[in-house]
Amino acid sequence: MKLADTFQFAYGSLRGSPTRTLLMMLAMSIGVAAVVVLTALGEGARRYVVNQFSTLGTNLVIVLPGRTETAGIGPGLMSGQTPRDITLDDAQALLRSRAIKRIAPLTVGSATLSRGALNREVVVLGSTSDLLEVRHMSIGIGKFLPAGDINEGLSVCVLGNQMKQELFGNEQAVGQWVRLGDRRFRIIGVLASQGESMGMRTDELVIIPVASAHQLFNTSSLFRILVEARSRDYIEQAKHDAEEIMVQRHSGERDVTVITQDAVLATFDRILTTLTMAVGGIAAISLAVAGVLIMNVMLIAVAQRVKEIGLLKALGAPGTQIRMLFFAEAALLSTAGSVAGLVLGYAGSMIIGQIYPTLPVSPPWWAVLAACFTALGTGILFSVWPARRAAKLDPVAALAGR
Amino acid sequence: MIELQNVCRTFTVGDQQVTALRDINLRLDPGEYISIMGPSGSGKSTMLNMLGLLDRPTSGTYLLDGGNVTDLNDEQQARVRREKIGFVFQSFHLVPRLTAAQNVELPMILAGIPVEERKARVQVLMQNYGLSDRADHKPDQLSGGQRQRVAIARATVMNPTVLLADEPTGNLDRTTGWEVLKLLEGLLEQGITLVVVTHDAEIGARAQRRIHMLDGRIVSDEQRTK
Known part of the structure; x- marks a missing residue:
């Protein structure tokens, strides 16, 4: 029997009992659709996080004071020392590395921002002009911090969009003076509204030169240094250089932690990919359920078509051929079910995408492939038993309908 | 040519052994018209299934066109059924759905014959x-008569050497029954071996060779002299 004829015959017997066929297809397609939708959600979450990270800046290496040891007591504690502060000079020394393109030292504190009778507690960020590039911020009105001597404590500030709204409403803010703690600052720019990025609302910030922040908070240490590597390939080099320079400057003591944003990102990426796979796997269980249903219905079909099977044997179909016919039926069913499921799944993903526009919902290609192959696999696997049963029927008894 | 040598067939029903065929020796020549008669339970249907390779003998040998087909595997037997029976x-x-x-x-x-040839052969047969x-x-x-004619067309489309008919007129009224029988008998001219199992004596009497069975044995084997 030719393959094309086998499939045509199988198609004919599927057409012969449309209700049965439709129900089995439905079960299959729900399984496939579930895999597609759930992995689309997982993938959406992963992409969302990745996007969030990229708003933080690209090719970032972050230097923070202190060293996190995974086990035991840190070397600083052993020698009775506390980790040394990172100073502005340390930050500038980093620029000696060829791998490092820009740096932005960060000092964070809170102070009261006031204009006349209005005042508000705000997060104050002390940094330099390069912060704009390093953190991928964008300026709305006016200018960002001026470039120049890092140690010069100019009395200028840049307001977050929301701060400006709260203090000035629709009035012109650039050029005005505000009080921050015990100092007066002239507003030179307002940040464009950016929304949230990694839990820090840039809209609610006030940014001043790092030297001014040091004076304001009476400190000389940095919260951390944001380092931008020359390119993606230089990230490891930049991390290594930053570490070496800090060790040199801290008289051989490894008392800073250098993390790459990539490492953090990769961790999130891994976690969320695993999660997506797990969710997809759970959805795949519904495919197994569909498989059991197919097996069940096929066993009934074998019982119903016992006479036909007997006849085919009498007409000269060997057992292997009977089995092929049932496999072909299962394959056709699974394929049709998969296609229907894909349509259903993509439609579902699109609807979810409409409801949650922030989530970039789209099923990953591997999940789509896996769903289709699992559908086909379970369909054929679960038809093995019914097909074998059909092939083993005794033709004499089958023809008599027994 | 068909030859059964010492063929026995026993079934196990519950814990009882039922013998359907006892030591059958039979030789059928090409172009012969044979009727097998006997009461129900005499083994005539088992005999027909045996001849059609739907059943295997418990012991004994079945020779078809000189070859031993008793020990062929499922695939080979299916092929013999396809081409000769x-x-x-x-x-x-x-x-019903076709x-x-x-x-x-x-x-x-099932035989894997190309579509064009299939269509051509079907058309010729339907016309005949x-x-x-x-x-x-x-x-x-x-x-009913049309259905049985379709069934006969299906049985002869592969040009078999032997045609096995199990009560071919059993579900038909008298007139259509005769028509169908005439159609079957017409095939003898093409050199086919025709075996008809029936318990209708009138139909059985039309064959040149009449075999009577009882309790799994051939009790009489008459050849009509022309």
Whole structure:
């Protein structure tokens, strides 16, 4: 029997009992659709996080004071020392590395921002002009911090969009003076509204030169240094250089932690990919359920078509051929079910995408492939038993309908 | 040529052994017209299934066209059935979802014959059996006589050497029964061996060779002298 004829015959017997066929297809397609939708959600979450990270800046290496040891007591504690502060000079020394393109030292504190009778507690960020590039911020009105001597404590500030709204409403803010703690600052720019990025609302910030922040908070240490590597390939080099320079400057003591944003990102990426796979796997269980249903219905079909099977044997179909016919039926069913499921799944993903526009919902290609192959696999696997049963029927008894 | 040598067939029903065929020796020549008669339970149906390779003997040998077909595997036996044996059943056994023409085509599909040749052969046969205008009808749209004619067309489409008919007129009225029988007898001219199992003495008497069975044994084997 030719393959094309086998499939045509199988198609004919599927057409012969449309209700049965439709129900089995439905079960299959729900399984496939579930895999597609759930992995689309997982993938959406992963992409969302990745996007969030990229708003933080690209090719970032972050230097923070202190060293996190995974086990035991840190070397600083052993020698009775506390980790040394990172100073502005340390930050500038980093620029000696060829791998490092820009740096932005960060000092964070809170102070009261006031204009006349209005005042508000705000997060104050002390940094330099390069912060704009390093953190991928964008300026709305006016200018960002001026470039120049890092140690010069100019009395200028840049307001977050929301701060400006709260203090000035629709009035012109650039050029005005505000009080921050015990100092007066002239507003030179307002940040464009950016929304949230990694839990820090840039809209609610006030940014001043790092030297001014040091004076304001009476400190000389940095919260951390944001380092931008020359390119993606230089990230490891930049991390290594930053570490070496800090060790040199801290008289051989490894008392800073250098993390790459990539490492953090990769961790999130891994976690969320695993999660997506797990969710997809759970959805795949519904495919197994569909498989059991197919097996069940096929066993009934074998019982119903016992006479036909007997006849085919009498007409000269060997057992292997009977089995092929049932496999072909299962394959056709699974394929049709998969296609229907894909349509259903993509439609579902699109609807979810409409409801949650922030989530970039789209099923990953591997999940789509896996769903289709699992559908086909379970369909054929679960038809093995019914097909074998059909092939083993005794033709004499089958023809008599027994 | 068909030869059964010392063929026995026993079934196990519950814990009882039932013997359907006892030591059968039979030789059928090409072009012979044989009727097998006997009461129910005499083993005539088992005999027919044995001849049609649907059943295997418990002991004994079956030679078909000189070759031993007893020990062939499932695949090889299916091939012999496909190429040398045609079946006609009392209840027609047409596939209800296929049209008359598709039912006739079925053995050729199983044999893997190309589409064009299949269509051509089906057309010729449908014409010969006066079924041309019924070709696209489903079995439930056909009369009993038409159904049996479709079944005979299906049984002969592969040009078998032997045609086995199990009560071919059993589900038909008298007139249509005779017509169907005439059709079967017409095949003898093509050199086919025709075996008809019946318990209708009148039908059985038409054959040149009449075999009577009782309790799994051949009790008489008469050859009509011309």
